[in-house]
Every structure is written in C-alpha cells, then in structure tokens.
Amino acid sequence: MKASNSTGAERQAALLQASARVSRSIASILDLNLLFNRTVDIICDEFGFYYAGVFVVDESGEWAVLRAGRGEAGRAMLAEKHKLHIGGNSMIGAAIENRSGRIALDVGKEAVFFRNPFLPKTRSEMALPLIAGDEVIGALTVQSEAEAAFSDDDIAALQTMADQLGVAIANARLHRQNQDLLRQAERRTRLLHAANKVGKEVTSVLSLDELLPKMVDTIVEAYGFYYAGIFLTDERGEWACLRAGYGEAGKAMLAEGHKLQVGGSSMIGTCIYLNEARIALDVGEERVHFKNPHLPRTRSEMALPLPFGKKVLGAVTIQSVEEGAFSQDDITSLQTMADHLAVAINNSYTLEALKAAHAEILRNKVYEALTVATTEAIHWIGNKALPISMTIARLKEDLAEGQPDLESLGEDLDLIAEASEMIVQVKEQLIGQAREQQPRPVLLADILQAACHTRNVKDVKVEIAPEAAYVVADSTQLARALGNLLQNAVEAGATSILFSASSDSKGQVYLTISDNGAGISAEVLEKAWTPFYSTKPDHHGLGLPAALHVITQLQGQLQIHSQEGAGATVHITLPASQPIGAEISGQPAILLLDDDDDWAQFFTACVPGAKRSEKPSDVDLLLIDQNLESADFDPLIAEIRGAGLAAKTIVLTAAMDVDKMTRLLRSGLGDVRLKPYSPAEIPALWQE
Amino acid sequence: MTTILLVDDEKLVQRSLEKTLLRAGYDVVTANDCASGLATFEANAASIDLAVFDLNMPDFTGLHKPGAGLDLLQKVIEAKPGIPTVVLTAYDEVGKAKEAMSIGARAYFVKGREQGLVELIQGILGKTA
Numbered sequence: 052m053k054a055s056n057s058t059g060a061e062r063q064a065a066l067l068q069a070s071a072r073v074s075r076s077i078a079s080i081l082d083l084n085l086l087f088n089r090t091v092d093i094i095c096d097e098f099g100f101y102y103a104g105v106f107v108v109d110e111s112g113e114w115a116v117l118r119a120g121r122g123e124a125g126r127a128m129l130a131e132k133h134k135l136h137i138g139g140n141s142m143i144g145a146a147i148e149n150r151s152g153r154i155a156l157d158v159g160k161e162a163v164f165f166r167n168p169f170l171p172k173t174r175s176e177m178a179l180p181l182i183a184g185d186e187v188i189g190a191l192t193v194q195s196e197a198e199a200a201f202s203d204d205d206i207a208a209l210q211t212m213a214d215q216l217g218v219a220i221a222n223a224r225l226h227r228q229n230q231d232l233l234r235q236a237e238r239r240t241r242l243l244h245a246a247n248k249v250g251k252e253v254t255s256v257l258s259l260d261e262l263l264p265k266m267v268d269t270i271v272e273a274y275g276f277y278y279a280g281i282f283l284t285d286e287r288g289e290w291a292c293l294r295a296g297y298g299e300a301g302k303a304m305l306a307e308g309h310k311l312q313v314g315g316s317s318m319i320g321t322c323i324y325l326n327e328a329r330i331a332l333d334v335g336e337e338r339v340h341f342k343n344p345h346l347p348r349t350r351s352e353m354a355l356p357l358p359f360g361k362k363v364l365g366a367v368t369i370q371s372v373e374e375g376a377f378s379q380d381d382i383t384s385l386q387t388m389a390d391h392l393a394v395a396i397n398n399s400y401t402l403e404a405l406k407a408a409h410a411e412i413l414r415n416k417v418y419e420a421l422t423v424a425t426t427e428a429i430h431w432i433g434n435k436a437l438p439i440s441m442t443i444a445r446l447k448e449d450l451a452e453g454q455p456d457l458e459s460l461g462e463d464l465d466l467i468a469e470a471s472e473m474i475v476q477v478k479e480q481l482i483g484q485a486r487e488q489q490p491r492p493v494l495l496a497d498i499l500q501a502a503c504h505t506r507n508v509k510d511v512k513v514e515i516a517p518e519a520a521y522v523v524a525d526s527t528q529l530a531r532a533l534g535n536l537l538q539n540a541v542e543a544g545a546t547s548i549l550f551s552a553s554s555d556s557k558g559q560v561y562l563t564i565s566d567n568g569a570g571i572s573a574e575v576l577e578k579a580w581t582p583f584y585s586t587k588p589d590h591h592g593l594g595l596p597a598a599l600h601v602i603t604q605l606q607g608q609l610q611i612h613s614q615e616g617a618g619a620t621v622h623i624t625l626p627a628s629q630p631i632g633a634e635i636s637g638q639p640a641i642l643l644l645d646d647d648d649d650w651a652q653f654f655t656a657c658v659p660g661a662k663r664s665e666k667p668s669d670v671d672l673l674l675i676d677q678n679l680e681s682a683d684f685d686p687l688i689a690e691i692r693g694a695g696l697a698a699k700t701i702v703l704t705a706a707m708d709v710d711k712m713t714r715l716l717r718s719g720l721g722d723v724r725l726k727p728y729s730p731a732e733i734p735a736l737w738q739e
Numbered sequence: 740m741t742t743i744l745l746v747d748d749e750k751l752v753q754r755s756l757e758k759t760l761l762r763a764g765y766d767v768v769t770a771n772d773c774a775s776g777l778a779t780f781e782a783n784a785a786s787i788d789l790a791v792f793d794l795n796m797p798d799f800t801g802l803h804k805p806g807a808g809l810d811l812l813q814k815v816i817e818a819k820p821g822i823p824t825v826v827l828t829a830y831d832e833v834g835k836a837k838e839a840m841s842i843g844a845r846a847y848f849v850k851g852r853e854q855g856l857v858e859l860i861q862g863i864l865g866k867t868a
Contacts, residue, residue, distance in 0.1 A: 426830070430795060433829030433850045438755035445759055459758065470751050572802075586803040 066208035069097035077219045081226040087119030095121045101196045106143050107189040115143050124169040143190045146178035150187050153178045156199035175200035179213035183221030242384045245273030249388050253395035263295035271297045277372045282319050283365035291319050300345040322354035322366045329354040332375040351376035355386050357393035364396050427583035438470045477591045488525035488604050492628035493728045496649040501705035502533035504678045511548045519552040519560045522625040524605050530706035532601040535594035536621050543568025554627050562623040571613040631729035639671030639737050646681050657730045667691050677704040741788045742766040746776035748796035763857045772797035773811040780815050794828040816843040823863045
C-alpha cells in the first residue's frame, strides 16, 4: 500500500488497522531490540513509508542513539553507531528537546533537517517523540520519498503508535530491570549458599590440603568466575606460594610451584604487603597486575588479603573474563569469606603446631618410658642374677674345700632355683605378649571364671548384663589379662572385688573391676605401665603392661582410676559380640563334668541330650571343664584313668597352658582343647 | 667378731649375700627395708661394724622408692658417725654414687660384681673377719 495512492477514507481505515496491529504486535514484546526492529518494519510495511528508525536517549541525556533502522540504510547507520545531538539541528534532536513531533513535508525547506547521505531520496520526514510518563525516552523517525507525504491522519496515527511504542519501551525497560533484579536476587542467593558452604567447610575441615581446593571450587562455581586461587605466605613472609588453584590453570601453576613475592609488583604481592584488597576492573589499567600466561582471558581481577589479627596469612585471587566483573556485593561477600577462610587457616596452623608439640611430647614420653623400662629391667635382672652367680661361687668354694655343708648346699640350690624360676616367669610373660592372638566371640563370665580359678581369686562379685555376655577376644590372653588385674587387686589387700560388664549401642562392652584395696598413688600409677616396674620386691612388674598389651591388641582400651587408700577401678572396653550359631546333630552320648555355671548352661542348651554331672561315668565322650570347682581336679583325673575312661576324655580350658596340657596328655587323656563358646565350634569336639 | 648390717628388700639377694658374708666369717644382721633397717641398726648399733644398704627399696613409709637406701644411710651415719657403709645397686649411676659418697658411704657397689664384695668389705675394715 502506497500512501499517495489511497483515497482519504480508505487510508484512514488502513492507518487505524495498521495502528491496531502495531499495538497488538508491540504490546507483548519485552526484548527492546526486537521491539524496535518490529516497529520500524511495521511502519514501513503497513504505512508504505520509505524509512523508519528508532532513536533512544543515552544515559548522558545528550544524545539520541539509533537503535533500529529499516533496510540497508538502517544497518549502515547502526554499524556507524549513528547518533544525533539532542537539541541540535536534527529533527530528532528537536523533537526530543521540544517533546513534540516535527514534520518536514519537503525536507529541503526544514531548517533543522539533517541531510543524511544514507537516505538521499527522503522528501518528507516526521520525527515523533517517544514519551513514557513524564520522560522523553527517544524518538521515532519516519521518512518518505514523496513530498508532503504525511496527512493529518498519518500524523495522528503515527503519534498514537509512537505513544504506544513509548509505553512498550517503558514496559520492556521495566521488564529488563525486573530481570536484572531477579538475576541479582538469584546471584545473592547463590552467594549466600556459597558463603554458607564456606562457613561450614571452614569450621569442619581442618586440613588445608582438603579445605583450600574446596574453597577455590566453591568461589568459582558459586560466582561464575573464571579462576580463583589461594596463596599462603611462607614462613619468612617473603613469598606468597600458591596452595590451591582452580581448574587446569591451577593444576599447572601448582605443578610449577607458582609463587609471588610479597610486596612485589603482583596484585597478590601488593595485597598481602598492604593488607588491602586490590581490585582491577580492567586488568590493562592496573599497573601492578601480573600478566599470567596460564590465565590469558582474565579481564578483571581481585586480590583479597587473608588477615588474622595483625598478620596476613596469604591472599585469594579471583579473576573474571568480563571487564568490571565485580559488584560491591561480590567484593563484600568475598572479603567476608576470605576473613572466615583466614580464621580456618589459622586454626589449621594452630592444629599443626599442636600436633607437632604433641608428637614431641610423645617422643619425650616414649623415651622416658623406655629409659624407665630399661632401668627397671636392669635392676630386676641384676637382683635376680646376683643370687645365682653368688651362690654358684659359694658352691664352687665349698666343693673346692671338699667338705660341703649339705644343708647349706640344699639352700643354695633352692636360691638358684627360685631366682631361675623368676627369670623363666618373665620369659613366659614376654612370650605371652608376643604370641599372636586369635580373637573370637567368647563368653565373658567363663573367661573371668578361668582367670579367678587360675589365680586362686575367691569371692569376686560378678554383674554381667545379658547384652554384654560376649566379647571378641582370645580366651587365653583375655584370661591372662584379667588374671593379672585380679591378682593386683588381691595383692593390694582387697577384701571385696566387683566385676561388672555392660554394653551400649556402639557395639562396645564396658568392664570394670573395682576393689577396696590400698589403691595406687598418682606417682606409682604413672609408672605402673612400665615393664619391670613393681612396688613389690618379688614381682617382675610385667602384669599390668601385659594386660594393657592384650587389651590393646583386641582393639580395646584399659584405664585405671585410683586414689591411694581408696581402692582402684580398672576400666576395660572391648568389642561386643554374639556367638556364631549352628545346628547341632549327630552328637555322641556326652557327659560334661562341670559346675552348674554359665558355660555348662550354654553347652547343655546347645547340645541336645548332653548331660552334666560332677561324677564321671561311661559315655562316648567325657568332657571336663578345667575350671571345675566342685571337685578336686587331679583326683578326678585319677578316677577317670582308673575307670579306663581317659581316652574318651577331653579337658576343656578357657586359657591354654602348655605345661598343664602336656602333663594331662602324658596322663593318657584324649585331648586338651580350648572351650567352644559358639554353637558353631561345638561339633569339632567329636568330629576331630 | 665383726658384725655387718645388711639391708636389701630382695630376699634372694639378701639371703645369698648373707650366706657369702657368713662364709667369709662375719656376723650378719639383716633387714629388708629402711624402717626395719634403722630399727635393726638401733638395736645393734654398738656391735655393728659396717653396714651394707641396697639403694632402691621401700622407704621409711614402706613404699618402694628409688634411692631410699640413701635415706637410711643418712640416718645411720648420723646415729653412728664414721661407721663404714657400702651402698649396693643394680647398675652404676654416677649421680647416685656421688650422692652416696657425699653422705658418707665408703663404697658404691654394683651388683653382679659380687666376687669383689667380700674383698671390698675386707679392704674397708682393714682386716679379714
């Protein structure tokens, strides 16, 4: 449709329709560029004009900048960043300045017309201000090749359209502002999340090797930056050494041992030296920027100090590919993050210092313990060896004189025997500790009974909770350890010993042995764990260290709490356990010679048909509990041998003693075995 | 007859030394800690010619204490100045030896070299028993 070919009525109708289409079309467009382009296209297509363009007032308010232009002329002018001075001699400039439309029906006659080489055919031009509210936000130019091309109707229709365009521009701007606000809100949310994450990590991660890489990853990922790195100053404060760097660039720089001089020309070096953030929103303008070949795309860089008290522990570098990338929000939140990080770094340093101090204390303690142990061992060996060599010397002299005093000779031999026996006992204690343990679920009550039986400890009050009935242990070693502890209580003069055991949900059994004996002074207690240290002249001082060794090997803990004159309480922790179940069948006729104790109840409950008695009789398999209290053991064995039942007899023990075992086997018994404590262990008694 | 006070908490050591000294012709009175050692000394102070103390044994309260023998040495020398004394120990500690000598011990004897103990005592007493 050409304006010049239309009748007045038709043209008015067409203009109204075009105006309505423009309104519908532009009302929903929120993208400003699209809105401008669509507007110029509609004006030219619907109204049949030669050219249309949209100018927008820039931020300075001095220039109207072309934002959309029809056709080749428009593209060329946009490429040239065409702009017109507001209030200048252009129609656009005047329309904006005066907030009113200007029409040049023959541009040659319009004084303010700017002769535009891109639009040489223009003969009529209209410039209409774009107004939103009270603000002139730009202007619309419409041009025609025809002289006097614009009728009053055109002007009215186009001004209506210009007004609608002004509203649409204002809406689009508002929308963009809303979008910006939304983006800012989202960014703030991300920053809060990042700050929260950093806050958690700085309080929970104490290893810098773990913490620092997490920090750079969090910073880069939460803020969308190009790179982040953390430098820490060396001990002399001369160099800032890279300790964590993001991505491949970080890896490469870490591999190179990247470091920057404190106080040097780099942003990091300056930042640490001055204890001030350094921000280069365009790195080309920052004199002290260090041009880094690993980070060629950096356009903005920030270096934040890591201050702790008056010290600067290092600095964080944060880099972006955008110029002016850091908002005030970024700087504030990142410096807060850096402050938290500095506290975490200082905590880590403190922890390292504490570890080093602890290691030194431990070394000193170990050395002290070794010294005490060596001293005690020398003393002990000297005292045990002296009577032997001295007695031998006397014996030699007596024999040389040819008139030995037989009574004295006998006593001398006893002295040698006794001293030798002590040495052998030490050897056994040491071998016991060195022996490899074979942990399995064991019935605590029976191990305790064996310990009491072996050491002849009477009247121990026992309170074992059902859930603490089983622990994981080597029965021989645990019986030995408990025996040593019970013997200590007895030798401390205890008249009452309480053994208790309870369990918790952590899978631990807590044992206590409390006595009312003489107690132990703090000074003695400190040395009590030292091998060969003893306050008793005839002791080798290995009982407590051996018990500690056994319990520790079983992944347990052993502590003693005591006050001199107020008894002692031994606390032991051991892993709780359950017996290993199994179906038992096909067993022979079994008679168990035992007291009615916990183990006998366990055994007879597991083995259908097994009978318990305190007197032997002829069965397929005769089992004897070595802890048997209700009958004397040796006469019982003699009775079994006399009845011809020895070969069918197995002695069961919680704690295997090689000497006792060989003695029993020599007497003709079938076997001596460790007691089964789980149903799964029982069939081996008749199957093997 | 020359009488020697022997104080040692190790009963085998005590008995063996006692027998060696008896065999060498000395009278021997024994005790096994500081308290009984002092009591035995006080009961026989006039007749005791020389005292032999173990260095490490129970002190006057009955608790085992390293160097307790020096406490007894001090009291015996205070009670009978000039009495010859020998301190026995399981190993040679220069500091303890010096301390013993400064209190007034005539010798510091390391157990294990017992072959020389009788000769040492004879040398201190200036004569055979």
